Amino acid sequence: MAKQGLEARKAAAQLLNAVLSEQRLLSEVLDRRDGPLVGLAPAERARAQSLATTTLRYLGRLDAVLARFLTKRPPPAVHNILRLCAAELLIDGIAPHGAVDAAVTLVKNNRRTSHFSGLTNAVARKLVADGATHFDGQAPQHLPKEFRQHMIGIYGREITDAIEAAHEQGAPVDISLKDASRLDEFADRLDAVVLPTGGLRMYHNAQISALDGFDAGDWWIQDAAATIPARCFGDLKGKRVLDLCAAPGGKTMQLAAMGADVTSLDISNYRMKRVRENLKRTGLNAELVVADAMEWEPEIQFDAILIDAPCSATGTVRRHPDLPLLIDQLNLYALVELQQAMVSKALKWLKPNGELVFSTCSLFAEEGEDQSDWLVDEDNGLTHLRLSPTDMGLPQDAATPTGDLRLRPDFWAAEGGMDGFFVAKFQMNA
Numbered sequence: 001m002a003k004q005g006l007e008a009r010k011a012a013a014q015l016l017n018a019v020l021s022e023q024r025l026l027s028e029v030l031d032r033r034d035g036p037l038v039g040l041a042p043a044e045r046a047r048a049q050s051l052a053t054t055t056l057r058y059l060g061r062l063d064a065v066l067a068r069f070l071t072k073r074p075p076p077a078v079h080n081i082l083r084l085c086a087a088e089l090l091i092d093g094i095a096p097h098g099a100v101d102a103a104v105t106l107v108k109n110n111r112r113t114s115h116f117s118g119l120t121n122a123v124a125r126k127l128v129a130d131g132a133t134h135f136d137g138q139a140p141q142h143l144p145k146e147f148r149q150h151m152i153g154i155y156g157r158e159i160t161d162a163i164e165a166a167h168e169q170g171a172p173v174d175i176s177l178k179d180a181s182r183l184d185e186f187a188d189r190l191d192a193v194v195l196p197t198g199g200l201r202m203y204h205n206a207q208i209s210a211l212d213g214f215d216a217g218d219w220w221i222q223d224a225a226a227t228i229p230a231r232c233f234g235d236l237k238g239k240r241v242l243d244l245c246a247a248p249g250g251k252t253m254q255l256a257a258m259g260a261d262v263t264s265l266d267i268s269n270y271r272m273k274r275v276r277e278n279l280k281r282t283g284l285n286a287e288l289v290v291a292d293a294m295e296w297e298p299e300i301q302f303d304a305i306l307i308d309a310p311c312s313a314t315g316t317v318r319r320h321p322d323l324p325l326l327i328d329q330l331n332l333y334a335l336v337e338l339q340q341a342m343v344s345k346a347l348k349w350l351k352p353n354g355e356l357v358f359s360t361c362s363l364f365a366e367e368g369e370d371q372s373d374w375l376v377d378e379d380n381g382l383t384h385l386r387l388s389p390t391d392m393g394l395p396q397d398a399a400t401p402t403g404d405l406r407l408r409p410d411f412w413a414a415e416g417g418m419d420g421f422f423v424a425k426f427q428m429n430a
C-alpha cells in the first residue's frame with residue numbers, strides 16, 4: 001500500500017516544496033515540462049495534485065496539530081512530508097499504516113533527510129493516535145494577516161469569516177454545456193445537479209477527460225461565477241465580439257456557443273494553446289490572436305467587448321489555496337493600472353451602442369467596484385448599465401449599490417459556493 005502511492009506522494013511533496021520553500025505558484029509548477037508530475041500515470045498525477053492542494057488548503061490547521069508533536073521545526077523537506085501525512089490521515093481518511101509507511105519511506109529514501117526517519121515515524125504515529133482530537137473543531141484557516149485585514153476592510157468580519165470557511169470547502173466541478181437545451185439530459189448522464197445559473201455541478205470525484213460527453217465536446221469545465229460575465233451581454237447572434245483576455249477560453253467558448261463571431265486575444269502563446277484545444281474539442285469557432293492587448297490594433301470595431309482582465313485571482317482561492325500563501329508577490333497597483341489601460345484602449349474599438357463587460361476573478365474592491373466607479377467618473381462616452389443578479393439565477397446579495405455584480409465564495413455556501421468575481425456592464429453612447 002505504501003509503495004503503491006509512493007510516486008504520487010513524492011510528487012506532492014515536491015509540489016509543496018516548490019510553493020512553500022521556493023515561493024512558486026502551484027499552477028506554474030504543474031505546467032512545467034520538467035515539473036514533478038511529468039512521467040506519472042494519470043491517476044498518480046491526479047492524486048499528487050489533489051494531495052498537495054488539500055494540504056495547502058488546510059495548512060494552518062495541519063501545522064497547528066504538528067506543532068504539538070514537534071519540539072522544533074524539522075527541515076522543510078521533512079516538514080512538508082509530515083504535512084502531507086497529516087492531510088492524508090486527518091482530511092482524506094487514508095488507512096494509517098499506508099500514510100505512515102509512505103511518510104517514513106519518503107524521508108528515508110532521501111539521503112539528506114534519512115536521519116529524520118525516526119522522528120517522522122514518531123510524529124506520524126502521534127498523528128494517528130491524537131491528531132484528530134487537535135484537528136477537529138478548529139476554526140477554518142484564516143487568510144494571512146494583511147490579506148485578512150484588507151478583506152475585513154471591504155466586507156466586514158462576518159463575511160470575511162464566511163469567505164474563509166468557503167475557501168476551506170474547496171470547489172465542486174462546474175460544467176458549462178455547449179447546447180443549453182441539453183441541461184437535463186447531461187444532469188442525468190453526469191450525475192450532476194442543475195445550477196440556478198444554468199450550468200451543472202458535480203459533487204463526485206472523476207477523471208474529467210473520461211467523463212461522458214468530454215471527447216464529443218458537449219461541455220467544458222467552468223466555475224458557475226465565471227459563466228456570468230459572458231451572460232451579461234444581450235443577444236449576440238451574428239455580432240462581432242472581442243474576448244480581450246481569453247485564455248484558457250471558457251468565456252470564448254460561451255460567446256461562440258451564443259452565436260457570436262468571436263475574436264479571442266491573449267498575450268500568452270502557451271495559454272492560447274489551451275483555447276485552441278478547447279475550441280477543437282467542442283467544435284466551436286473563434287479567430288485566435290496572440291498579442292499584447294496594449295499593442296494590438298484591430299481592423300474593425302466590435303459590437304461587444306469582454307475584458308476579463310488579468311487580476312489578483314483572489315476570487316479563486318477555493319481552487320488555488322497557494323495564492324494566499326504567495327500574496328506578498330502580488331503587485332496589486334500594477335494590475336489596477338493595467339486593467340485601466342486595457343479598458344481605455346478597448347473603448348476605441350467599440351461601435352456606437354456597443355456593449356462592454358468588465359470582469360475580474362478578484363475579491364479586492366480595487367479590481368472591481370473601484371474600477372467601475374473610475375469608469376463612471378471618466379469622460380469616456382459610456383453609459384453604466386444595471387445588472388440584475390436574480391435574472392441570472394444569482395442571490396440578490398450579489399447586487400452592488402451601483403448596479404454591478406459582486407460574487408463571493410460564500411454565496412451558495414451549503415451547495416459548494418462559487419468563485420469570487422466582479423462584473424460591470426457599460427454601453428457606448430451612439
Ligand SMILES: C[S@@+](CC[C@H](N)C(=O)[O-])C[C@H]1O[C@@H](n2cnc3c(N)ncnc32)[C@H](O)[C@@H]1O
Nearest residue numbers: 245246247248249250251266267292293308310
Ligand atoms: C483572468 S485570465 C482570463 C480568463 C479567460 N477569460 C477565461 O475565461 O478562460 C486573464 C488573461 O489575461 C491575459 N493577459 C495578461 N496580460 C495581457 C495583455 N497585456 N494582453 C493580453 N492578454 C493579457 C493572461 O495571459 C490571462 O490568460
